[in-house]
Amino acid sequence: MSLRIVVTVKYVPDATGDRHFAEDLTVDRDDVDGLLSELDEYAVEQALQIADEADDAEITVLTVGPEDAKDALRKALSMGADKAIHVEDDDLHGTDAIGTSLVLAKAIEKAGYDLVISGMASTDGTMGVLPALVAERLGVPQVTLLSEVSVADGVVKGRRDGDTASEQLEASLPAVVSVTDQSGEARYPSFKGIMAAKKKPVQSWDLEDLEIEADEVGLDGSWTTVDSATERPARTAGTIVKDEGEGGKQLAEFLVGQKFI
Amino acid sequence: MAEVLVYVDHVDGAVRKPTLELLTLARRIGDPVAVALGAGAANTAATLAEHGAVKVLTDEAAEYADYLVVPKVDALQAAVEAVSAAGSLAAVLVPSSAEAKEIAARLALRIGSGVITDAVDVEADDKGPVATQSVFAASYSTKTRVSKGTPVITVKPNSAPVEAAPAAGTVEALSVTFSAQATGTKVTGRTPRESTGRPELTEAAIVVSGGRGVNGSENFSIIEALADSLGAAVGASRAAVDAGWYPHTNQVGQTGKSVSPQLYIANGISGAIQHRAGMQTSKTIVAVNKDAEAPIFDLVDYGVVGDLFEVVPQLTEEIKTRKG
């Protein structure tokens, strides 16, 4: 029996570029360069490794996002995923985490799945809660924030490094997993992979396909409201000295002045 | 007055500092009712009472340790229902640890409420609590409200002072019926983190970090010596962690810990956006780097352009001398 893996990937503004808000206080996704969230590359990588171990597996990458989000899907396909689903609808603009989890859960159910793999957090929203929300909606175990993961005989096992302890986790499939950037370097797409990706199927679904009403998502369906977004004033230029042999002492002097010593 | 649920982060009954900060914020909105779960939960009551908890709801069932996240969601949901039935619930405040964020999100979904994560401040307003968030690696600050249901807000460490505010802290047993999902993910093993004797990274008033410039695990003793002279926690950049020089638990940045201390000292760290995401809200920032062009210098209150192997030991000596 084939192992059906769905990897959720997000298209995000490039963190090294200039990120900002649009007039309606949503993240500006039109005016900036975007890419596959680096943290989701780790999810694709673990999916590929799990699929390698399984007798027969199929990896679907899923994204919810604007037209350009196809770039993120292409990247994941060129790494080796088999097919892609792009959920796109004008009414999705401004959807919050709770709304996004609804769309992801409906799409995952429609696609069919044994295992969902997500990144630990998106690099723009950085909430790190969607995998938990998707698990809640699907009613399946959440096995999240894993630094190590393996699947065998319908059971997923992994290591979760928490604040106060490192835990070994175990759950039966179907399940929702998320992996951290400690789970193992993601591979680069090969030239062959990039060429092959061009021929892989990318399906497009809209809200109607998922039987979701427009008012359940989008800015109006959002359960949170952003009142304002202000650019933080640049930090005032500090004092910079060149060490001429007394740099440590000068720094100590500064710390005394600030009452840290 | 309305009540505010505060989820208690504790280790065997020892309340972690961010929870006490939550009590300070909760008191701005209403009467804090604390929820403490798992082994030692009842032992949290005295500390919580000292800091303003009018009530402490506890349940010490084994499920909280034996299964991941969901039993705690079930318990918080029971607490929400109990408090709402008896009076009015103004908000649920939860510390921004990785686990507590997951708990908060699932709870919000279940009770039909919006969720805000990683607030750095929470204020009362006629239309309900307003959360301040710091986004895009702290280059923007947003004010956000929950527009549906009871606001569920997770708050980062060091967002408010710990204040003494004695209250009754009456302990009540919370009655929890676990959901079918509660036992879905088994915790089959647990290795507690060994204590280094240094302050917890996210809670520390001072953090001293080392990056690729430290150039080897053996050299981290220089960073540790400076940290110890200041009673500080030790942090590391991802480059230092990936090189295996320091444990991942000490990583500061987007995929490590987010810190907001009074003083942050970056040594041999260039200041990449992902590192800045985890330390940019520090009150005072100091850097030692031999490259005058390193982006970290854009953030500093005080910077020394120089070799950390010269500057840091001299600084440590000077601190020791001055402290006598």
Ligand SMILES: Cc1cc2nc3c(=O)[nH]c(=O)nc-3n(C[C@H](O)[C@H](O)[C@H](O)COP(=O)(O)OP(=O)(O)OC[C@H]3O[C@@H](n4cnc5c(N)ncnc54)[C@H](O)[C@@H]3O)c2cc1C
């Ligand atoms: C998705 C993603 C997530 C990431 N998450 C994180 C994260 O959580 N935390 C994080 O830190 N990074 C993170 N990174 C990595 C980040 O982009 C940088 O690569 C990293 O922060 C660089 O670490 P560094 O400053 O120590 O090393 P470098 O950038 O190599 O800088 C080393 C600095 O040390 C200086 N130096 C060298 N020798 C000396 C000396 N003897 N004395 C003084 N100075 C010296 C150099 O001038 C240089 O400025 C992430 C990257 C990605 C893509």
Ligand SMILES: Nc1ncnc2c1ncn2[C@@H]1O[C@H](COP(=O)(O)O)[C@@H](O)[C@H]1O
């Ligand atoms: N719009 C989206 N489309 C697909 N996957 C997403 C989307 N948003 C978030 N995710 C997934 O959820 C994870 C956590 O995201 P977040 O909770 O936003 O930090 C990401 O690493 C992705 O795997």
